[in-house]
Amino acid sequence: xxxxxxxxxxxxxxxxxxxxxxxxxxxxxxxxxxxxxxxxxxxxxxxxxxxxxxxxxxxxxxxxxxxxxxxxxxxxxxxxxxxxxxxxxxxxxxxxxxxxxxxxxxxxxxxxxxxxxxxxxxxxxxxxxxxxxxxxxxxxxxxxxxxxxxxxxxxxxxxxxxxxxxxxxxxxxxxxxxxxxxxxxxxxxxxxxxxxxxxxxxxxxxxxxxxxxxxxxxxxxxxxxxxxxxxxxxxxxxxxxxxxxxxxxxxxxxxxxxxxxxxxxxxxxxxxxxxxxxxxxxxxxxxxxxxxxxxxxxxxx
Amino acid sequence: xxxxxxxxxxxxxxxxxxxxxxxxxxxxxxxxxxxxxxxxxxxxxxxxxxxxxxxxxxxxxxxxxxxxxxxxxxxxxxxxxxxxxxxxxxxxxxxxxxxxxxxxxxxxxxxxxxxxxxxxxxxxxxxxxxxxxxxxxxxxxxxxxxxxxxxxxxxxxxxxxxxxxxxxxxxxxxxxxxxxxxxxxxxx
Numbered sequence: 001x002x003x004x005x006x007x008x009x010x011x012x013x014x015x016x017x018x019x020x021x022x023x024x025x026x027x028x029x030x031x032x033x034x035x036x037x038x039x040x041x042x043x044x045x046x047x048x049x050x051x052x053x054x055x056x057x058x059x060x061x062x063x064x065x066x067x068x069x070x071x072x073x074x075x076x077x078x079x080x081x082x083x084x085x086x087x088x089x090x091x092x093x094x095x096x097x098x099x100x101x102x103x104x105x106x107x108x109x110x111x112x113x114x115x116x117x118x119x120x121x122x123x124x125x126x127x128x129x130x131x132x133x134x135x136x137x138x139x140x141x142x143x144x145x146x147x148x149x150x151x152x153x154x155x156x157x158x159x160x161x162x163x164x165x166x167x168x169x170x171x172x173x174x175x176x177x178x179x180x181x182x183x184x185x186x187x188x189x190x191x192x193x194x195x196x197x198x199x200x201x202x203x204x205x206x207x208x209x210x211x212x213x214x215x216x217x218x219x220x221x222x223x224x225x226x227x228x229x230x231x232x233x234x235x236x237x238x239x240x241x242x243x244x245x246x247x248x249x250x251x252x253x254x255x256x257x258x259x260x261x262x263x264x265x266x267x268x269x270x271x272x273x274x275x276x277x278x279x280x281x282x283x284x285x286x287x288x289x290x291x292x293x294x295x296x297x298x299x300x301x
Numbered sequence: 302x303x304x305x306x307x308x309x310x311x312x313x314x315x316x317x318x319x320x321x322x323x324x325x326x327x328x329x330x331x332x333x334x335x336x337x338x339x340x341x342x343x344x345x346x347x348x349x350x351x352x353x354x355x356x357x358x359x360x361x362x363x364x365x366x367x368x369x370x371x372x373x374x375x376x377x378x379x380x381x382x383x384x385x386x387x388x389x390x391x392x393x394x395x396x397x398x399x400x401x402x403x404x405x406x407x408x409x410x411x412x413x414x415x416x417x418x419x420x421x422x423x424x425x426x427x428x429x430x431x432x433x434x435x436x437x438x439x440x441x442x443x444x445x446x447x448x449x450x451x452x453x454x455x456x457x458x459x460x461x462x463x464x465x466x467x468x469x470x471x472x473x474x475x476x477x478x479x480x481x482x483x484x485x486x487x488x489x
Contacts (some may be wrong), residue, residue: 081448
């Protein structure tokens with residue numbers, strides 16, 4: 001069985017939330033001027049902070065963090081090298097977004113102060129909105145590729161529980177779920193009710209997909225001896241049932257309740273939902289590492 | 302790659318003395334925790350008759366080494382003679398190779414926070430000498446051989462033993478000669 005890989009748990013979950021926020025901002029920005037400038041700014045700041053924390057956490061996994069730059073050396077076959085490259089490119093794309101968010105605030109202030117809006121200002125605003133969408137799109141694509149690379153690191157023939165599509169789907173579903181919920185929290189006063197409803201529906205879709213996929217994944221595990229050992233570990237661990245309660249069942253109940261009763265404006269419920277889902281995903285990621293059983297020599301020592 | 306060097310382990314000759322383990326430790330003054338070479342005992346129930354049988358295993362210098370594929374810093378290289386060499390100067394201690402190897406042979410040295418493994422004494426081989434473990438094996442159970450079809454077609458040469466991962470995972474460069482089970486008379 002694996003270990004509590006805290007640096008990796010923090011790196012993957014925080015990195016996925018950061019990229020999830022950017023993806024959600026891009027999605028909300030699909031129609032020009034649909035995304036509130038303040039939410040864009042908040043989202044960019046929070047995602048950047050989380051991305052920096054994630055990258056710092058990843059260093060603690062290494063025996064020699066001072067030589068981490070060397071991890072870029074084997075792009076030809078190592079998914080870890082590709083992951084590092086894509087996360088660095090995502091961070092560079094984020095710096096561009098950060099600059100954009102600073103410029104956008106100042107241009108708005110100038111526009112608000114002016115007595116009349118000129119045609120040139122409208123054209124500049126349109127150009128800015130287009131650039132913003134492009135910037136968010138590029139950051140999202142790079143980030144999602146980085147997350148897929150992160151997942152591919154674990155697709156190892158030695159570990160049957162990982163040697164399938166599971167890691168990629170788990171990582172992308174975490175991105176979708178936590179990205180949407182944190183964006184909801186950030187935009188609780190800035191999002192339109194329709195946008196909130198859309199994000200809640202997306203979160204519900206991710207939670208249901210995560211639960212259904214996990215059931216299929218668990219049923220596949222028993223095909224090999226090592227996979228069956230992973231499954232036995234999961235089912236007998238109290239952490240797994242805590243993960244199921246916090247990460248699947250409680251969020252499902254809350255999400256259905258919020259959508260059914262049109263309570264999209266209930267900030268406390270959204271905050272509770274985000275915390276529960278976040279805890280569930282952290283436990284889920286811990287179990288991902290803890291339950292890994294590799295094919296190994298079974299002879300006596 | 303012109304050839305593939307590897308080990309031939311004869312379990313009929315091996316007495317489990319662990320002399321190969323000690324020779325390896327002695328040659329490289331390895332710390333206590335990582336064991337580049339290790340002697341294992343097979344489960345008796347894996348054979349039709351009770352048999353006390355050992356095999357000795359270090360890095361298998363696989364034809365398809367997973368350690369080399371996953372390593373992000375190119376710490377692993379495969380020489381023309383098939384030896385998989387690990388350069389500790391490049392290693393950053395990410396431990397991905399330890400997760401990928403089904404034989405658990407690259408191991409982390411907790412003191413150095415870097416991975417270490419057997420490099421098949423390539424410097425001794427380059428000088429025309431035998432690897433330390435092979436040279437130290439008193440019953441002659443461990444041999445340095447070239448892994449090829451001629452070896453595989455010899456009678457009694459096995460690609461795996463019970464209790465070992467499938468050779469399909471990494472195509473390890475190790476072959477075995479299993480125990481010959483003679484007649485056993487039990488007095489129940």
